[in-house]
Amino acid sequence: MDRHRSNPHALVAISSILCLKGDELGKVIISISYQSRLNQGLFLPNFTRLPLVARTFYLRLHERFIDSFKLPPQRRGYELEKIFTDLMKISNIPVEESFKIEGEQIDGAIKYDSYYYIVELKWTANKVNQAQISSLYMKVEGKMQSLGLFISMNGYSQEALESLTRGKPMQIILLDGTHLMSVISGIRTFKELLEHARKEASLKGNIYCSHDIS
Numbered sequence: 001m002d003r004h005r006s007n008p009h010a011l012v013a014i015s016s017i018l019c020l021k022g023d024e025l026g027k028v029i030i031s032i033s034y035q036s037r038l039n040q041g042l043f044l045p046n047f048t049r050l051p052l053v054a055r056t057f058y059l060r061l062h063e064r065f066i067d068s069f070k071l072p073p074q075r076r077g078y079e080l081e082k083i084f085t086d087l088m089k090i091s092n093i094p095v096e097e098s099f100k101i102e103g104e105q106i107d108g109a110i111k112y113d114s115y116y117y118i119v120e121l122k123w124t125a126n127k128v129n130q131a132q133i134s135s136l137y138m139k140v141e142g143k144m145q146s147l148g149l150f151i152s153m154n155g156y157s158q159e160a161l162e163s164l165t166r167g168k169p170m171q172i173i174l175l176d177g178t179h180l181m182s183v184i185s186g187i188r189t190f191k192e193l194l195e196h197a198r199k200e201a202s203l204k205g206n207i208y209c210s211h212d213i214s
Contacts, residue, residue, distance in 0.1 A: 047186040055186075057090045062184050073124065080123050080153070081107060087183065091190045104139055110149070112194060117149040117173075128152040130160040133172070140171050148172030151180055156208065164207055173197045174208040188213060 045062045047055040061083060068079045081098055085108060088095035094111040108119040120136045122128050133150060140148040148171055155176045164174070175197065183190045192213060200209040 045185050050186055054090055058186055061087060065184050077123050080121050084121060116146045118146055120150045123153040127155050127157040129157045130163050133160055136172055151175045153177035170201060170207055172207060173201060178211050
């Protein structure tokens with residue numbers, strides 16, 4: 001508690017969440033592990049390891065993310081798409097904003113290390129289930145040499161995790177709110193996170209990587 005009292009950024013984060021009422025608060029806090037870390041002050045912005053020119057942009061992204069907790073669910077999802085797009089731009093990662101093709105809605109795409117990643121973003125009260133992950137698999141399989149990147153702010157159901165690669169090629173990477181918030185807070189860069197995720201998938205067969213990057 002002393003850590004929160006001494007740091008104004010923690011007070012902003014907590015007050016932004018506590019100003020919600022009733023059902024809105026319940027939708028935000030249910031089962032969100034990264035939020036408990038936010039409340040404990042573990043995601044306070046620290047951009048000292050970033051270039052000076054990037055620090056202001058990261059701080060604005062962090063503030064927008066905290067403010068997005070107060071938005072209705074659908075608007076919160078749209079804001080997440082915008083935050084992710086801006087995060088890719090300041091990370092110098094080529095990014096495509098959301099678009100539609102026949103029969104499909106694509107939340108976005110990025111290009112990294114010569115590969116295109118079809119991006120799926122979810123910020124819902126419930127954890128992402130197996131069917132939602134399978135939907136991304138289908139989108140990826142219909143594209144030439146593409147991979148998938150699923151970011152679920154509230155994580156994944158146990159059923160989904162148990163069936164991740166069962167009978168499927170390893171074409172997607174799963175990230176959650178804790179992963180993304182570690183980047184928005186300046187703990188690591190998105191490129192470092194993606195390299196960590198790819199290493200665990202390639203060497204350990206784990207497409208839902210750990211939160212600790214050694």
